[in-house]
Amino acid sequence: MFNYVIRRSIQAIPLLFLISAILFFILSKAPGGPLTPYLQNPHITAADIARLKHNLGLDRPLYVQYLSWLGNVLRGDLGYSMSNSEPVVQAILERLPATLLLMGTSIGFSLLIGVAFGIFAAVKPYSIQDYLITTFAFFGQSMPVFWLALMVQLAFAVYGVTAFGYHFALPSAGISSSDTFDLGDRVQHLLLPMLVLSFLNIATWSRFTRSSMLEVIKTDYMRTATAKGLSPLTVILRHGLKNALIPVVTIVALSAPALVAGAVVTETIFAWPGMGRLFINALGQFDFALLMGYLVLISFLVVLFNLLADVAYAWLDPRVKYD
Numbered sequence: 001m002f003n004y005v006i007r008r009s010i011q012a013i014p015l016l017f018l019i020s021a022i023l024f025f026i027l028s029k030a031p032g033g034p035l036t037p038y039l040q041n042p043h044i045t046a047a048d049i050a051r052l053k054h055n056l057g058l059d060r061p062l063y064v065q066y067l068s069w070l071g072n073v074l075r076g077d078l079g080y081s082m083s084n085s086e087p088v089v090q091a092i093l094e095r096l097p098a099t100l101l102l103m104g105t106s107i108g109f110s111l112l113i114g115v116a117f118g119i120f121a122a123v124k125p126y127s128i129q130d131y132l133i134t135t136f137a138f139f140g141q142s143m144p145v146f147w148l149a150l151m152v153q154l155a156f157a158v159y160g161v162t163a164f165g166y167h168f169a170l171p172s173a174g175i176s177s178s179d180t181f182d183l184g185d186r187v188q189h190l191l192l193p194m195l196v197l198s199f200l201n202i203a204t205w206s207r208f209t210r211s212s213m214l215e216v217i218k219t220d221y222m223r224t225a226t227a228k229g230l231s232p233l234t235v236i237l238r239h240g241l242k243n244a245l246i247p248v249v250t251i252v253a254l255s256a257p258a259l260v261a262g263a264v265v266t267e268t269i270f271a272w273p274g275m276g277r278l279f280i281n282a283l284g285q286f287d288f289a290l291l292m293g294y295l296v297l298i299s300f301l302v303v304l305f306n307l308l309a310d311v312a313y314a315w316l317d318p319r320v321k322y323d
Contacts (some may be wrong), residue, residue, distance in 0.1 A: 002263050004310075005307070005311065008307050008310070009307070012303045012304075012307070015264075015303060016299060016300060016303060017070075017179045018227055020070065020299070021066060021294050022072075022294075023292060023299070024065075024069060025062065025066075025290065027291060027292060028062060028065070028188045028264070028288075030286065033058070033117045033288070034056065034058060034068055034082070034288035034289075035049060035052060036054065036285070036286035036288070037055075037056065037082040037083055037285050037287065038052060038083065046235065048233050049205075052177075053112065058257060058305065063247060069292070073296070076089070077089075078092075078289060078292070078293035078296075079163045079238040079288055079289035079292070079293070081200060081282075081289055081290045082285075082287050082288065082290075083281070083282070083285045083287045083288050083290070087254055088289050088292075088293040089293070090288050091278065092275070092278070092291060092293060092294070092297065093273050094284075095262075095273055095275050095277070095278045096260065096274075096275060097274065098175055098272060098273050099259070099260060099262040099267075099273040099274035099275040099287050100259060100260070100269070101190065101259075102190065102193055102194060102197070102262070102272060103197070103258055103259045103260075103262065103263070103274075104259060105190065105194050105253070106193075106198050106201065107162035107201065107256070107258070107259065109198050109202075110197075110201030110202045110205060111201075111205065111252065113202050113206075114202040114203075114205030114206040114209060115205065115206075115209050115241075115245075115248065116205070116209070117136075117137075117202065117209070117210075118133075118205065118206040118208065118210040118211075118212075118213060118248075119209060119210075119213055119236060119244075120133065120239065121133040121134065121206065121210040121245075122209070122210045122213035122214045122244075123217075123232075124218060125211075125214060130201060131271075133206060133210070134207075134210075136203060136206075137206050137207045138201070138203075139204040140199050140200055140202060140203025140204070141200065141203045141204060143199065144201065145196065145197075145265050145266060146265050146269065148196055148199060148272065149192075149193075149196045149265065149270065150269065152195065152196055153172045153192065153269070153270075155234075156169065156170045157169055157170050157192065158172070158273020159174035160210070164293050170188055170189075170191055170192055171185075171188055171189045171192075172192070172270070173270055173271035173272075173275055174270075174271050174272070174273075175189050175190075175272060176189055176190055177189075188212070192270060193263075193267070193270040194270055195265050196266055196270075197263055197264040197266055200205075201255065201297070202264045204251065205248060205251065205252070205306070206248050208248050209245075209248055209249065210246065211247075212244040212245070212246070212248065213236075213241070213244040215244075216240045216243050216244045217240060219243075221239060222235060222239060222240055222270065225239045226239075227278070228270045234275055238244065243292040246313060249309050249313065253306060253308060253309030253312070254302075254305070254306075255307055256301070256308075257298055257301035258300055259301075260275060260297065260298065261275060261276065261279075261298045261301075262274040262275035262276025262277070262278070262279065263276045264276040264280050266276070266281060267280075268280055275294070278290070279291075279294050282294065291323045
């Protein structure tokens with residue numbers, strides 16, 4: 001296993017270089033290029049543009065620009081944001097905690113509920129409960145996120161909820177109501193965007209878990225475990241779930257980079273100060289350095305979590321051998 005991890009890690013290095021080169025070329029060829037934020041200034045002159053190109057090295061061949069950028073990245077310097085003149089690393093680190101909070105709670109909640117729903121539906125196939133969970137899954141997978149977010153805001157933030165004689169409304173935007181840390185206030189702001197993001201994941205992961213668990217239940221080792229007199233709960237959780245989770249690991253690993261990438265639509269609608277909102281702002285202003293830093297970081301995480309998923313396969317199923 002160790003040799004496999006080392007081999008895959010070495011293979012990932014040229015892949016990441018290739019991805020970064022493609023991203024750099026595409027963004028450089030966009031209309032306006034890296035100077036787009038300056039071109040939006042009506043008072044800037046052609047002489048100013050020429051001077052900026054020279055000072056930023058944009059008058060050099062494209063491959064020279066890429067090698068210069070790559071050299072800075074290898075030293076830990078992702079450049080400066082053109083929209084607010086702050087280092088890209090600082091801009092990312094400032095918004096990363098908010099995204100980790102939102103996406104971490106969303107993925108954790110989705111995994112817990114989605115796997116539980118999938119197991120329950122597989123244990124009682126073609127029952128009323130199974131049909132209800134399947135209907136919920138189809139409904140969740142077909143629901144547009146932007147529409148669901150707006151409806152949730154309307155229901156729980158604008159109109160509010162009345163329960164046990166009390167009427168309350170949840171915050172519709174932001175991460176907190178004040179600069180002072182208040183756990184209860186943070187939880188209230190977190191609830192709506194977290195539920196919106198969880199809705200689709202629960203629907204998807206419950207379907208994967210149900211399908212995989214149905215196949216596992218029919219295997220010989222599950223019947224043998226039942227024949228030994230083990231309780232149904234022990235048979236399902238100890239012998240069945242571990243093998244049924246292999247396809248779920250794949251889909252969760254593909255979703256894991258969202259822990260850092262954020263949710264562009266949801267964070268924008270709920271004014272959540274995370275990475276998704278940072279990306280959409282950088283894209284709107286075509287902040288070249290910030291876009292490159294964000295996209296390269298996400299590319300690295302996609303490669304990393306795919307490697308972790310392969311390692312998890314061997315842990316879940318001893319029959320999987322890589323050496």
